[in-house]
Amino acid sequence: MSILRQGMVVVLALIVWQFYDKNWSKTSVKPRVAGYFHPAFRKVAETFRVNVESGLEKGAAFAVYHKGELLVDLWGGWADIEPERHWQENTLCMTWSVVKAAAAIAVAHLVDKGHLDYKEKVAHYWPEFSSNNKENITVESLLSHTAGLLVLNESFSLLEYKYDWPKIEKILASQTPQWVPGTAVGYHGITYGMYVDALVRKTDPQHRNMSQFFQEEIANVLGIEYYIGLPPHLFHRFARIHKTSFWEGRIDLVGSLFSLLNPYLLPVAYSWDIQIKFERLNNPDLLSIGLPSAIGAATARSVAKMFDFVANNGSIGSQQLLSSSTVAGFLKPPVHGLPNIFYAENTFVRGMILRMAEGHQHVGHSGLPGNYGWGDTTIGAGFAYLTNHITMYPQDDPRQLSLRQSFLECFDKYKDSLKEKFIFIIGIMNYHYSGCWYLKRKRDI
Numbered sequence: 001m002s003i004l005r006q007g008m009v010v011v012l013a014l015i016v017w018q019f020y021d022k023n024w025s026k027t028s029v030k031p032r033v034a035g036y037f038h039p040a041f042r043k044v045a046e047t048f049r050v051n052v053e054s055g056l057e058k059g060a061a062f063a064v065y066h067k068g069e070l071l072v073d074l075w076g077g078w079a080d081i082e083p084e085r086h087w088q089e090n091t092l093c094m095t096w097s098v099v100k101a102a103a104a105i106a107v108a109h110l111v112d113k114g115h116l117d118y119k120e121k122v123a124h125y126w127p128e129f130s131s132n133n134k135e136n137i138t139v140e141s142l143l144s145h146t147a148g149l150l151v152l153n154e155s156f157s158l159l160e161y162k163y164d165w166p167k168i169e170k171i172l173a174s175q176t177p178q179w180v181p182g183t184a185v186g187y188h189g190i191t192y193g194m195y196v197d198a199l200v201r202k203t204d205p206q207h208r209n210m211s212q213f214f215q216e217e218i219a220n221v222l223g224i225e226y227y228i229g230l231p232p233h234l235f236h237r238f239a240r241i242h243k244t245s246f247w248e249g250r251i252d253l254v255g256s257l258f259s260l261l262n263p264y265l266l267p268v269a270y271s272w273d274i275q276i277k278f279e280r281l282n283n284p285d286l287l288s289i290g291l292p293s294a295i296g297a298a299t300a301r302s303v304a305k306m307f308d309f310v311a312n313n314g315s316i317g318s319q320q321l322l323s324s325s326t327v328a329g330f331l332k333p334p335v336h337g338l339p340n341i342f343y344a345e346n347t348f349v350r351g352m353i354l355r356m357a358e359g360h361q362h363v364g365h366s367g368l369p370g371n372y373g374w375g376d377t378t379i380g381a382g383f384a385y386l387t388n389h390i391t392m393y394p395q396d397d398p399r400q401l402s403l404r405q406s407f408l409e410c411f412d413k414y415k416d417s418l419k420e421k422f423i424f425i426i427g428i429m430n431y432h433y434s435g436c437w438y439l440k441r442k443r444d445i
Helices: 002-023 039-054 098-112 139-143 158-163 165-174 191-203 210-222 232-237 253-261 265-270 278-282 300-311 324-329 398-444
Strands: 033-037 059-066 069-080 226-228 296-298 340-342 347-349 352-357 360-367 371-376 381-387
Touching: 033 039, 039 059, 039 069, 039 398, 059 300, 059 398, 069 300, 098 139, 098 191, 098 210, 098 226, 098 296, 098 300, 098 324, 098 352, 098 360, 098 371, 139 191, 158 165, 165 191, 191 210, 210 226, 210 300, 226 300, 296 300, 300 360, 300 371, 300 381, 381 398
Parallel strands: none
Antiparallel strands: 033 069, 059 069, 059 381, 226 296, 347 352, 352 360, 360 371, 371 381
16 A cells, blocks of 8 residues: 555656646746748738647747748747747757658659669669668668668667768668568668668769758758758757657557557667667757758758749749659659558658648658648648657647648638739739720721
8 A cells, every 4th residue: 555655646746746847847938929921821820829829839930832932931939948049030940850851852853863763773872782681672662661671780879870981881781671671661760861871872973971962952952941960050040859748748649559569669769879869969969960860950941942842843933953753753652552560650652751631632751749841732832840849749740730720721712812813913914905905906097
């Protein structure tokens, strides 16, 4: 009985501490909300404001581009709550696994340039990769999480990844697949970025790593701020990563139970010492490491602009990022009906996630802590929601979902207004030109 009583005291103390931590231990200064929105999307801005002022949203940015036009660009809450640092227009936020899609775009660029082929075997570009039953793995299989390279058998640190690439490349090349490649799908949460990084270094004519390649070939071309590995001199603009309290975590209990019972969980978590712990990446030295699985920092408007190109067949106006045929490949799953080995509730396509939501087709990627970047191919728009306050929702965090739904509701009215504007302009033009014709005819008479 005494043990039970002690246990109850511990549980009660935990609840009291969590309640105190949530309600009284934080700053009394009110968070701010700012940004830009097209008048048709006022409801989106109001939803964002309510989320922040109610405490549902601790700190985030949300942006939407539509065919090159920035319709929504909002930010608010805390970039760092302890020193009362507000989220600013230029705040950079960790994008976590959204960066996998950025890496996929970089690979697609190499494909467009003719340096890489999705259907070709990885060993064609990287002969050492063929060891230990990997000789038939294709580039497409590697990007689509069916290669069976979920974990690595040898340990190394994040700093070694940055400073001892020959060692990392050797480890990657010598790995044995966990299943026969191509026969199952399982989310390569960390290894994805490592293998893609290696592939870029092998096929880029200049042999740049993913960080440099993406910056020079994608980010600079689009004029966006998206860094795979944040340069240390920009760390003062970084939104510090925060864990939420126990009851703000919003954990998916069913999904968590599935994960705990999954035989691949322990190898992923403990077979190597990379162990990316949330707050460790507040360290500028680690944040600067260009790991294209998780370490990317950007503004929401930059991520949205990038996905706007994906949502519009690779081009906006006269500017082309990717060919339409390459973008079409993101919309066609390479395989169907494979067994779900590990975190494969999504359809993985060449480094992107393809899914339907609210009747719209999304192509992009989700990531901790509720982050989501995607191109909505149904309406031709790029979206981004970024937050530094961690929850466990895989891709439909309530904070992001409320903004997305508000936007789509407003977008229907926005489309109607565009039609009315178009009809009005056509009417004016018809009046103008018919009037000119009439005057000309009159002069002719």
